[in-house]
Amino acid sequence: MSTHGIVLVARQEIRTRLRTGRWQILLAVWFGLVNGLALLFRISLESGSGSNVGWGSEAAVIMFGAVLMSVLVLTLMITPALSATTINGDRERGTLATLQVTRLTGAEIALGKLVASWGTGLVILGLALPSVFLPVIEGAITMGRFVVVVVVTGLLIGIVCALSQGWSALVARSITSMLLSYLTVFGLLVGTPIAFVLALPLTSQPAGDDHLSYRKDHPEYVWWLLAPNPLVVLADAAPTLPEPDERADEPDDPLGDIGRSVRDSRDPEFTGDDEKTLANAVWPYGLAFDLALASGAVWLSARRLRAPAHTLPKGIRVA
């Protein structure tokens, strides 16, 4: 395996994709839509009647969290379109076998395709960033928090790219792999909280003494169901805001709120103040799990691209 091969495949993927033409328009629409909506959101935050968001800094914090999470969700919805048909689509078009008979190895082809789709995903993320960067300019969000959050979002996009590519290596038809990829994204985003909510009652145990007995849920048994959720990983990984002055209570911060609540569920007895420490952090587990899944998917797609093939999945024609 060599970088030469990976770069060659990635460049080829991007070049053939960009030439289809509509991408430029789609990216321009995306840029306008996301940033425009984010600004509208900000304006409505500050001028809405009955809003208790008085000062600009707090509005900026809310904007940062809410826009970033929306961008993550939206990008993850787009990502399967980037990579869910890269392998079986090439097979259907008959361009894969001519690649496999060259000196390119299966791993080079798999990684090259991943680099191309991940890179495209990062471009999509980058186009959404101007509105997220606004709170940083205003001074409401530190540069550190911005960088961490963007890096984690980029990683999560890469993870979904790898999973989608894994599906496209595994199943013969591109429509099936596309569907499975969307189900995977849906499972990560929506399935994990549903599983958590459904599992929570099963953890309930009698609590209290004999006279005053009641049942108490134990989220600390099932918190890990939430961990792989990309939103949870992002929110929990975001560094805490600097403590506001004494008069204010908790700052109204969407990322911080989610982070605090998942940490609560992991360790309800945790008595530290709000300061986040790695001791009760959830995101390392979630990110590690997601990365392990993604690595497995990359390994699988590299293996599936290796020639000569010993076994063929049903319905796959080599060339």
Next chain:
Amino acid sequence: MGEPNAVPRPEFEAPPPEPNAVPRQEPVGAGWPAPGAEHGIEARTVVRSFGAVPALRGLDLTVPYGQVTALVGPNGAGKTTLLLILATLLAPHAGQVRVAGFDLATHPEQARSALGWMPDTFGVYDQLTVGEYLEFFADAYRLPHDEKHRRIRGLLALVHLDDRLRQPVHGLSRGQKQRLGMARALIHKPRVLLLDEPASGLDPRSRVELRDLLRSLAADGVAVLVSSHILSELEEIADRVVLVDHGLTVGEHRMADLIASGPTGMGRARWRIRAQDDALAARLAARPGLGTISDLPGGAEVGPLTEDEAADLLAALVAEGVRVVAFGPVGSALESAYMAMTDERR
């Protein structure tokens, strides 16, 4: 060549070492030659099945350098499976395959550097230009940078696409794409060339050019293996013919021997008669033992007959005073051999 009339017809259970078979390029079971040996492709008792369906059942194949070998057999005989195995895309379940001296089971990468492959259907990157397309594959084969552009220009001239260098691939016609695929297969100067139905979609001129190209590659020492159904064309291209059926080699012949033995050398052929006689068909129908008689404009077709039977018929017709203008076998030596092979199935 000893017995031109002996078509090797092994029973379909074991690969044949038949005593009276047409001699092969090397004796079967002579042992495995050293790497870099004299043959471009050597396949021994190759077995491959898809699920419960056997595709290859112990097939043998030798493709010498400097010759064009034709792979001929009915649909489903295992030709494409064999070519996929030779192209290092598919692993055989049993048997040994060497391409350019490299064992495909252990050294597929080395074999790939020496191997050009042109599949029957293949996709092209529509968005690229012809030059970019070939450049990509030159890079994928790691051609040195200075050699790359010279090679691409040379190949495009060879397949008559040199004026299309900057045109997008999607603007090419089917035949032009086929020729582009040919250039792609040759980009890294392979010593072994595999072609699956290369002439499909080509116009008559391109076919002639393809024939000349393959001949000149063979003259340069390349081992060429062509699978095709167009037998008349193979007869002009190929030095050797390998007949396969039901996943087995049923015969290996030198084309010169086939042609020397004549169209009936491998059995019986149909004969076409042209005569200045409106009642020719009726006249023929009155004779026994002429097989199926079909009336044609200005003549008739009879057979299958051996050469002796045909000579008798001609003599008889002339004796009867029929003004025979033309009397000759239909089809070719290769066609007859093919028909004789596939006769068994029916």
